[in-house]
Amino acid sequence: MSVSDLRQDYDKFNLQESDLAATPFDQFDLWFKQALQGDVPEPNAMTLATVDERGQPSARIVLIKDYDARGFVFYTNYQSRKGHELxxxxxxxxxxFWQPLQRQVLIEGTTEQVSREESQTYFHSRPLGSRIGAWASQQSRPIGDRSELEHRVQQFEEQYGDHPPCPDHWGGYRLLPERIEFWQGRPSRLHDRIVYHTNGQGGWTTQRLAP
Structure with missing residues (x-):
């Protein structure tokens, strides 16, 4: 079978205006909880797209760690490629993309760093290996080989033991959304797409888009 022949029809659910929550955060919460309860691998995985100073976009998978009416939070090394681009x-x-539910959620907006207190609180909730890794990995920088990374891990394990502090170069970002689109797969590629836009007055408007 050629790549061009790969296709799947979507026919599980629909999305009607009458079903929408009052805010995109409530709608996201509903869909996210359904993804948690459904057969969705890593429902907290999301693609983060950023742009460098040349206008070159880059994208990678990160994990959402919190969300509320303020926005959507993820954590990373501030000195990584994504950190420099942001x-x-x-x-x-x-x-x-929650494939078993045939759904996508697309979110656009501006990022800001979360408070240092939020970053530290989350950092200390992580497994020890991940906390040591935040010190050992100079994320996105070239390294000679795997042994160099393993040596740094050993170095910080000896230095900090079971209590590594939160590095200054590590912490969270919150994406403050201006546009959130909910996409529900439908048969014959005639998908349901409804987008929430900020209205400039602290509220949201909705609009259906052609598939």
Whole structure:
């Protein structure tokens, strides 16, 4: 079978205006909880897209760690590629694809760093290996080989033991959304797409888009 022959029809659910929650955060919460309860692998995995100073976009999978009416939170090394790109251009987008539910959520907006207290609280909830890894990995920088990374892990294990502090170069970002699209797969590629836009007055408007 050629790549061009790969296709799947979507026929599980629909999305009607009458079903929408009052805010995109409530709608996201509903769909996220359904993804948690459904047969969705890593429902917290999302694609984060950023742009560098040349206008070159880059995308990678990260994990959402919190969300509320303020926005959507993820954590990373501030000195990583994504960190440098967000320092240059704070605008970014997130996308979730929950294939078993035949759904996508697309989120666009501006990022800001979360408070240091939030970063520290989350950091200390992580497994020890992940906390040591935040010190050992100079994320996105070239290294000679795997043994160099393993040596750094050993170095920080000896230095900090079971109580590594939260590095200054590590912490969270919150994406403050301006546009959130909910996409429900439908037969014959005639999908349901409804987008929430900020209205400039602290509220949201909705609009259906052609598939």
């Amino acid at each position: 320092a240059h251009n704070a605008r970014a987008s997130l996308s979730f």
